Every structure is written in C-alpha cells, then in structure tokens.
Amino acid sequence: MDISLILSxxxxxxxxxFAVLILLLFLYSFAEKKMLVTKEYILSSNKLGxxxxxxxxxxxxxxxxxxxxxxxxxLIKKIDQISxxxxxxxxxxxxxxxxxxxxxxxxxxxxxxxxxxxxxxxGNHEQYFQMDxxxxxxxxxxxxxxxxxxxxxxxxxxxMGVKFLDNESVTLPEDNLKITGLTIDRDFFSRxxxxxxxxxxxxxxxxxxxSKRYQILLAHNPVYFHEYCSWGADLTLSGHVHGxxxxxxxxxGLISPQVRLFPKYSEGSFTKEGKTMxxxxxxxxxxxxxxxxxxxELVIIRLNRED
Numbered sequence: 001m002d003i004s005l006i007l008s009x010x011x012x013x014x015x016x017x018f019a020v021l022i023l024l025l026f027l028y029s030f031a032e033k034k035m036l037v038t039k040e041y042i043l044s045s046n047k048l049g050x051x052x053x054x055x056x057x058x059x060x061x062x063x064x065x066x067x068x069x070x071x072x073x074x075l076i077k078k079i080d081q082i083s084x085x086x087x088x089x090x091x092x093x094x095x096x097x098x099x100x101x102x103x104x105x106x107x108x109x110x111x112x113x114x115x116x117x118x119x120x121x122x123g124n125h126e127q128y129f130q131m132d133x134x135x136x137x138x139x140x141x142x143x144x145x146x147x148x149x150x151x152x153x154x155x156x157x158x159x160m161g162v163k164f165l166d167n168e169s170v171t172l173p174e175d176n177l178k179i180t181g182l183t184i185d186r187d188f189f190s191r192x193x194x195x196x197x198x199x200x201x202x203x204x205x206x207x208x209x210x211s212k213r214y215q216i217l218l219a220h221n222p223v224y225f226h227e228y229c230s231w232g233a234d235l236t237l238s239g240h241v242h243g244x245x246x247x248x249x250x251x252x253g254l255i256s257p258q259v260r261l262f263p264k265y266s267e268g269s270f271t272k273e274g275k276t277m278x279x280x281x282x283x284x285x286x287x288x289x290x291x292x293x294x295x296x297e298l299v300i301i302r303l304n305r306e307d
Contacts, residue, residue: 063108
C-alpha cells in the first residue's frame, strides 16, 4: 500500500471539505444580509416630556444602500408597524464612491418622509462626500461628480423635510428632547490604533450639551462612549462596527472596521454613570464585508418619563 498516496488523498479531501465549508459560509452570508430582525430598548428619564406619553424612535444605521424587498418594502412595513414618533439616522445610509442621489437610501427616505420626521446624523461614508470634496476644487471629474451628486442628494432631501445634523442640533420642546448630530474628523475612523479626542473636542464642534433636556447624540463611532458621556449625552446612538461582522457565541463581534479584534462596543446597550449608548448592528454592508451569525438589525428605542 502506497502510504504517500493515502496521505495525499486525505489532504486533498480535507482541502475539498474546507473549500466547501468556506463556500457555504459565503452563501449563507449573502442570504443573511437579506434577513431583518428588530431589537427594542426601553429607556426612562425624568427629563422627558409629559408623563404617560411614550416616544418611539426608529434608528437607521449602516444601510449602505441595502434593500429588503422591492423598494425596501419589508423594511418600510416593519417601520410602519412601529409607527415611530421620530426616525433618527446614525450614519452610513449611503456608501462612499457610489452615487447617492438615486440610491436605495434616497428612495427609502422619500417614502418614509410621507409619514415621519427624520433627523440625519453623518457616518464616515457621508463624510467622504462632505469633507473630501466640499471645496469643489478636486480636479478629477469622477470625484467632482460624486460631490455634485452628494449635494443634489442633500438638497433634495432637505427640501422634502429631512433635517441634516452636521455638527448641528435640533430641539423638540414638546418632548423636551435635544438631538445633536456629531461629525468628527475622519482621522478618528482610521484603521489601527484608536486616537484620543483632544480636550473639549466635542464642545468645539457642537457646543455644550443641554442638561435641562433629554440629550440625544447621534455619534456614528461608538469607540468614544466615555467622551460622549463626559460631554453630557443622556443617550448616544451609534453604529459603524456592523456587529463585528462575524458574531461568535459567548464572545460577540469578531472584528471592527478599524481592524481591531473583539471590539468592546459592537452591538447592544451600554451604560455609564446613568447615561446610555445603543449600538446598532446595522442594516447592511459594503465592499466585500461579510455578515455571519449577524443578521441586519432595525433598532427601536422606546422612551418614557419617570418621576
């Protein structure tokens, strides 16, 4: 009996089995991106408006032009079942280097605006359009066209009623809410080590928090939870980490977009000194990012007053 032939056959079989498993995982990942789950969080505060009036908020994060059914019909149906008071976008509805004025994200907001108030905080993909080409001096025609397309996207949505919060705030007196959208420098999304915020960095961008109102902060990158709390956010809404791409039992997310293993804030609710951050696993992916055991997630926040 030829031992080398037997070993060679075993090796070939093992390689074949491994290749089939990898293929099955990629096929499952493709199918999983079209799944849609909801996750609900109930929060209370004595800062909120009238007692007995619950507020429902839907959080959209990291859609990246994904679709759930024709014209996002499944996603819209889920949102309609919730019938939220507000829709808050925690960034990356669109994807960089892709036209956004005719994107799935744009058409989704067109439909939702017929029924709901929408407040739009930026992610790093919105910042790609807003910051790289904001002066309009880029000499490459493709880049210039992307910038013009972004401006068309923004102007059209603003004209329909979307409130963009690019280091801006809006006050909702009837519910005693203040919503602030934080746009940090793109260097804070760089791969590798986590850069520290300079002292008073958030204040320099958006001013002071409102201690008399329930302060919501739309901050795409959850890494800086400590800084968001120190600034004064009662509730921070984040995304960016896509649930860690692959979620492992008892461990959680595997890797962050900044290429850090086992990110601390990959999904879920976190509390610190009476303040909360909710991190969405996101509704989509971009480039060649996979999702395994990590279906897209629509986040619901229910706020009620406590005395």
